[in-house]
Amino acid sequence: MPEFAALIQGYRRFRSGAYIQQKERFDRLAEEGQSPKLMVIACSDSRVDPSQVFDVDPGEIFVVRNVAALVPPFETSPGLHGVSAALEFAVQFLEVRQIVVMGHSMCGGCKAALTRELHGADPGEGGFVADWIGLLDEVRAPIACKHGIDGRRAEREMELAAVRVSIANLMTFPCVRTKVAKGTLKLRGAFFTISDGVLHVLDEQSGNFAPVE
Numbered sequence: 001m002p003e004f005a006a007l008i009q010g011y012r013r014f015r016s017g018a019y020i021q022q023k024e025r026f027d028r029l030a031e032e033g034q035s036p037k038l039m040v041i042a043c044s045d046s047r048v049d050p051s052q053v054f055d056v057d058p059g060e061i062f063v064v065r066n067v068a069a070l071v072p073p074f075e076t077s078p079g080l081h082g083v084s085a086a087l088e089f090a091v092q093f094l095e096v097r098q099i100v101v102m103g104h105s106m107c108g109g110c111k112a113a114l115t116r117e118l119h120g121a122d123p124g125e126g127g128f129v130a131d132w133i134g135l136l137d138e139v140r141a142p143i144a145c146k147h148g149i150d151g152r153r154a155e156r157e158m159e160l161a162a163v164r165v166s167i168a169n170l171m172t173f174p175c176v177r178t179k180v181a182k183g184t185l186k187l188r189g190a191f192f193t194i195s196d197g198v199l200h201v202l203d204e205q206s207g208n209f210a211p212v213e
């Protein structure tokens with residue numbers, strides 16, 4: 001497979017380049033374990049890699065990526081809660097100090113949440129995605145009402161709303177809520193626009209996103 005061969009080529013570059021340059025760091029991380037102070041929740045989209053956007057070294061950020069960078073609410077229902085497990089580990093064991101939710105422009109997951117094009121699909125045929133982005137159903141309604149379900153304006157509103165939903169859902173986790181109240185954990189929203197490579201940060205007070213100077 002040429003795609004995998006390209007990965008192996010990349011690995012060889014890493015092995016003779018970045019790995020050698022960071023050998024001491026890797027040795028230390030192997031010996032002492034990881035202790036990242038930041039958790040990043042981002043979309044699986046191939047264009048928005050948090051390590052690249054934030055230019056961080058190995059060991060610096062604990063990352064969860066999924067469709068549309070979503071955090072589900074705290075649930076104890078049966079099922080396998082992958083995001084909740086990662087969150088629990090980051091907050092309770094790694095004791096990260098900040099959690100950054102990073103959404104992005106032209107997000108396919110958010111677009112599908114808006115159009116509901118996968119609604120009713122069987123699992124494996126789009127149904128898993130449809131269920132997952134159903135997390136945005138509540139915020140979808142007013143956006144669809146105001147801006148319709150297509151066009152960049154509606155899509156952007158949906159993408160920004162998704163970051164706010166994830167942050168609100170983070171606060172439904174008792175461990176997060178407690179630490180935020182104590183001031184030992186801070187939640188932050190961010191948004192990356194692919195077309196110009198600009199990061200926008202959510203202002204807690206106003207609820208608006210502003211580009212980083």
Ligand SMILES: [Zn+2]
Binds near residue numbers: 069
């Ligand atoms: Zn996305």
